[in-house]
Amino acid sequence: MDNNYIQGDIFNYTEEKKEKEPEHFETRSKKDFYFSYSKFSLYSECPLKYRFKYIDKIPEKPKAFFYLGRVVHSVLEFFYSRVPPPDITELINYLKTEWERIPFDQRGYATKEAENLDINKTINIIKNFYIKHKDNDKIPFLLEYKTFVPIDNIVANIIADKIEYEGNGKISIVDYKTGREGNRNNDQLYFYQKISEIDPQMIEKINKKYNENVKRVEVNKMVYYYVEKLKTVEFSRANDTEIERFWERVLMTVENIQSKKFEPKPTEKSCSWCDYKQVCPVYNDKKTNSLSELTTEFIKLKNNIEELEDKKKKIEKEIISMMGENNELYDTSLNLKFEKNMKYEFKSTDELVEILKANDLYEKVSRPTVRAVLELLKSDEINSQIKDKIKKLSNISYQIVVKEEKQKE
Numbered sequence: 001m002d003n004n005y006i007q008g009d010i011f012n013y014t015e016e017k018k019e020k021e022p023e024h025f026e027t028r029s030k031k032d033f034y035f036s037y038s039k040f041s042l043y044s045e046c047p048l049k050y051r052f053k054y055i056d057k058i059p060e061k062p063k064a065f066f067y068l069g070r071v072v073h074s075v076l077e078f079f080y081s082r083v084p085p086p087d088i089t090e091l092i093n094y095l096k097t098e099w100e101r102i103p104f105d106q107r108g109y110a111t112k113e114a115e116n117l118d119i120n121k122t123i124n125i126i127k128n129f130y131i132k133h134k135d136n137d138k139i140p141f142l143l144e145y146k147t148f149v150p151i152d153n154i155v156a157n158i159i160a161d162k163i164e165y166e167g168n169g170k171i172s173i174v175d176y177k178t179g180r181e182g183n184r185n186n187d188q189l190y191f192y193q194k195i196s197e198i199d200p201q202m203i204e205k206i207n208k209k210y211n212e213n214v215k216r217v218e219v220n221k222m223v224y225y226y227v228e229k230l231k232t233v234e235f236s237r238a239n240d241t242e243i244e245r246f247w248e249r250v251l252m253t254v255e256n257i258q259s260k261k262f263e264p265k266p267t268e269k270s271c272s273w274c275d276y277k278q279v280c281p282v283y284n285d286k287k288t289n290s291l292s293e294l295t296t297e298f299i300k301l302k303n304n305i306e307e308l309e310d311k312k313k314k315i316e317k318e319i320i321s322m323m324g325e326n327n328e329l330y331d332t333s334l335n336l337k338f339e340k341n342m343k344y345e346f347k348s349t350d351e352l353v354e355i356l357k358a359n360d361l362y363e364k365v366s367r368p369t370v371r372a373v374l375e376l377l378k379s380d381e382i383n384s385q386i387k388d389k390i391k392k393l394s395n396i397s398y399q400i401v402v403k404e405e406k407q408k409e
């Protein structure tokens with residue numbers, strides 16, 4: 001089997017629709033354990049999410065991307081319902097009717113504008129699909145085929161978008177993908193292959209429709225059809241060992257569900273798309289923990305910064321003292337210039353203003369800023385006695401400014 005399968009895609013209507021209760025559920029025993037690929041996939045993603053959805057039956061919010069997928073699937077089913085296919089006008093009308101089938105608030109759109117964008121997108125998807133396939137002259141073997149197959153104490157169900165019969169009991173299963181092409185794992189393909197090949201209803205349908213007498217069905221290939229890109233990705237049949245190993249995982253999952261093992265499995269991806277965040281204790285704990293983790297980290301960093309600032313000040317003082325009377329120092333190994341900048345501060349602005357006013361100097365400085373007073377100290381307009389008084393009020397310190405500059409030759 002081709003191993004280039006792609007990872008499960010949340011924008012996949014096919015998987016979502018499988019979660020609906022089987023049509024003939026009432027005719028089966030209530031004790032039957034119905035299991036589908038989407039259930040398996042959800043449990044694998046997060047067992048607690050599975051419990052919220054399938055055991056506690058807490059409804060999820062409608063999702064716009066599932067809605068678009070539902071309508072596309074429905075229009076394609078209509079397209080293949082006859083030969084020649086319905087023309088584009090009929091398809092678009094069908095699309096519009098399908099779109100209106102349920103009320104706006106159940107379609108998953110926040111605004112009408114957002115919905116209109118998706119309606120136009122869907123119309124384009126269908127137009128392009130029509131252009132490519134309008135000459136189709138064959139009604140597929142099965143469309144939207146649902147089956148429920150009892151196996152290993154469960155009832156496994158699949159819903160295939162389209163199944164083509166290739167003769168001699170061989171089929172190909174087509175799954176429409178309305179989401180983007182991404183990395184998928186093989187699980188969906190394995191699940192479909194396993195169930196299709198043991199489905200007695202499938203054999204019956206082949207023999208009836210093609211007047212054959214096949215005893216077993218074999219999946220020849222599985223096809224993912226990316227509707228928006230009109231791209232087909234084909235996978236050949238998995239071998240029996242692959243299927244056996246996969247089925248062991250399915251049965252283990254069923255056993256875990258029946259033993260009520262619903263351990264949460266929080267991951268950024270699954271939690272961000274999860275509708276159960278409000279009721280999920282793990283998610284809420286995680287949020288609290290991460291807030292407390294952040295505040296602890298913040299305090300740690302703050303303390304580190306203070307410690308480093310102290311250390312920096314001590315070293316700065318040492319460098320300044322080593323510079324002596326020089327205002328510049330070059331470190332040729334680092335290619336840096338260290339400049340000594342004087343920092344002048346007044347201990348008391350009130351006292352300074354008093355001195356300036358008493359000596360008729362206040363008017364000479366528009367405001368007693370450090371720069372203005374320093375200019376005054378440099379001038380000859382005031383005597384040394386006043387200069388000393390002002391100097392006594394001041395604190396002088398030095399700071400190092402580092403500049404990237406080559407030493408001048």
Ligand code: SF4
Pocket residue numbers: 046048049264265266267270271274275276277280281282283
């Ligand atoms: S929020 Fe995360 S951990 Fe909680 S149920 Fe959802 S996916 Fe699981």
